[in-house]
Amino acid sequence: xxxxxxxxxxxxxxxxxxxxxxxxxxxxxxxxxxxxxxxxxxxxxxxxxxxxxxxxxxxxxxxxxxxxxxxxxxxxxxxxxxxxxxxxxxxxxxxxxxxxxxxxxxxxxxxxxxxxxxxxxxxxxxxxxxxxxxxxxxxxxxxxxxxxxxxxxxxxxxxxxxxxxxxxxxxxxxxxxxxxxxxxxxxxxxxxxxxxxxxxxxxxxxxxxxxxxxxxxxxxxxxxxxxxxxxxxxxxxxxxxxxxxxxxxxxxxxxxxxxxxxxxxxxxxxxxxxxxxxxxxxxxxxxxxxxxxxxxxxxxxxxxxx
Numbered sequence: 001x002x003x004x005x006x007x008x009x010x011x012x013x014x015x016x017x018x019x020x021x022x023x024x025x026x027x028x029x030x031x032x033x034x035x036x037x038x039x040x041x042x043x044x045x046x047x048x049x050x051x052x053x054x055x056x057x058x059x060x061x062x063x064x065x066x067x068x069x070x071x072x073x074x075x076x077x078x079x080x081x082x083x084x085x086x087x088x089x090x091x092x093x094x095x096x097x098x099x100x101x102x103x104x105x106x107x108x109x110x111x112x113x114x115x116x117x118x119x120x121x122x123x124x125x126x127x128x129x130x131x132x133x134x135x136x137x138x139x140x141x142x143x144x145x146x147x148x149x150x151x152x153x154x155x156x157x158x159x160x161x162x163x164x165x166x167x168x169x170x171x172x173x174x175x176x177x178x179x180x181x182x183x184x185x186x187x188x189x190x191x192x193x194x195x196x197x198x199x200x201x202x203x204x205x206x207x208x209x210x211x212x213x214x215x216x217x218x219x220x221x222x223x224x225x226x227x228x229x230x231x232x233x234x235x236x237x238x239x240x241x242x243x244x245x246x247x248x249x250x251x252x253x254x255x256x257x258x259x260x261x262x263x264x265x266x267x268x269x270x271x272x273x274x275x276x277x278x279x280x281x282x283x284x285x286x287x288x289x290x291x292x293x294x295x296x297x298x299x300x301x302x303x304x305x306x
Contacts, residue, residue, distance in 0.1 A: 023148045025107075026130045027116055033124070035151055036103035040096055040123075042086060043108035044135055045200070045286035047071060049146045050105065051078040052287045053155055059084040059099045061091065064280045072280055074292040091115075097122045107145045108137040134224050136198035139163075143287045159287050167207050170294045174302055178209035181238040183216060183264075185228065187253045188246045192228040194236060196220035200285030204293065205242075208301075213238045230258055237263045240305055242271045244279040271304045 021032040040059035041047040047060035048071055060083040062070035069075075069082045084099055086092060089110075096104065096119070104125040106116070111133030119125040126149045129141055140160055147156025171177070184201045185194040194216045195201050202212050215235055219226045228235050236243075241264045243253050253259055254272045264270060273279035278300070281293040 021148055021151050023126050023145055024129070025127050025145070026111060026132060027113075027120075027125075027127050030124055030126050030149075032103060032126075032149055034102065036149065038099065038101045038103070039150075040086065040099055040101040040104045041083075042088075042091055042096075042104065042106045042119075043128075043137075043142070045108055045139070045142060045284050045289070046105040046146065047083070048075045048284065048286040048288045049107075049143055050150070051075050052143075052159055053147055053150055053152045055150055055152075056080060057083045057105075058101065059086050059096060061086045061088045063088050064276075064284065066280070072284065072289060072292070073277060074281065074288045091119075093118055093122065103149060105146060105149065107142050108132070108135055110134060134198075134222055135200070136224065138203055139200070139285050139287055139290060163287060163290055166291055166294060170298055171208055174208065174298065176302070176305060177205075180210055180240060180305065181213055182210040182240045182242060183213040183236045183238040184242050185236050186225075186244045186246050187248055189248055191230070192233065192236070192259075193225045194228055195225045196223075199224045201283055204282060204285050204290070205301075208298065210240070233258050233262055236265075239264065240269050240271070240301060241265055242273075242301070242304075244273045244283070250274045269304050271300050 019031040020034050023030045039050055039055055039057045041050050041057040042061045044063050047057050050057050056079055060070050062085055066072055069079050070085060086096060101123045104119050104123050106119060106125060106127050109128060111128040116125060116127045126145055128137055129145060143156050143160055147153050182205050183194055185192060196217060197212050216226060241262065245253055250272055259265060278296055281289045282297045
């Protein structure tokens with residue numbers, strides 16, 4: 001639940017000023033005293049969401065290592081001045097404090113109490129919503145939280161409605177996705193993994209009508225993914241298997257004999273991302289990246305199913 005409490009302060013005779021905005025989070029109701037002018041966006045996709053609402057963060061985390069301004073091509077051109085880059089899993093708190101923020105956004109992150117407590121000592125901080133730990137925050141909820149904190153609730157609603165309309169249009173164009181199972185996996189230097197419900201990648205495909213691999217879901221923990229050993233790669237089998245390399249070459253997946261033996265892969269019902277931009281759009285699942293992913297990623301799914 002998010003709410004815009006009111007704008008402006010009290011008169012000189014008032015003992016207390018009226019809060020500009022109040023936002024409900026896992027950490028309680030966060031009061032923002034005045035319209036934010038210096039925003040630091042730390043959560044996954046927070047910077048893009050701020051930009052979509054017409055505000056430029058002075059500091060931001062680059063979760064997918066885009067470089068430059070720290071955002072994908074769907075968000076380029078929205079900065080007049082590039083933000084100060086802030087670390088992701090371990091943000092540099094002194095660097096954040098030096099930016100003198102009046103609002104910190106960490107709406108899609110680990111939900112760690114110590115992280116939040118350290119940030120709120122610097123400036124009012126909007127952390128994850130209730131149930132949003134381990135990055136399990138939908139793009140709608142993220143947009144609502146950020147819009148409320150910035151005092152742009154109506155604009156946020158309009159953006160959400162327009163994005164939902166585009167999703168609905170895409171779903172209507174691809175009835176073949178309905179009820180099909182899908183595995184969303186990755187390979188890193190540590191091995192294979194598969195994502196579980198509640199994460200951006202899975203949310204994206206579920207909106208299209210796919211069902212996340214039930215075998216993966218059965219092994220889900222509180223985290224955003226499960227590990228998949230080399231000996232159990234058949235766990236990746238589904239009507240469609242989608243894989244992304246993270247920190248490794250895509251050939252580490254596509255040339256792996258054990259991966260090629262997975263039934264869905266053997267049948268050609270597989271997408272292995274070789275273009276980081278495409279896999280990043282799909283993974284970010286923000287108010288700005290969704291449209292790009294619908295245009296660029298969905299056709300790959302349709303072709304692989306055929």
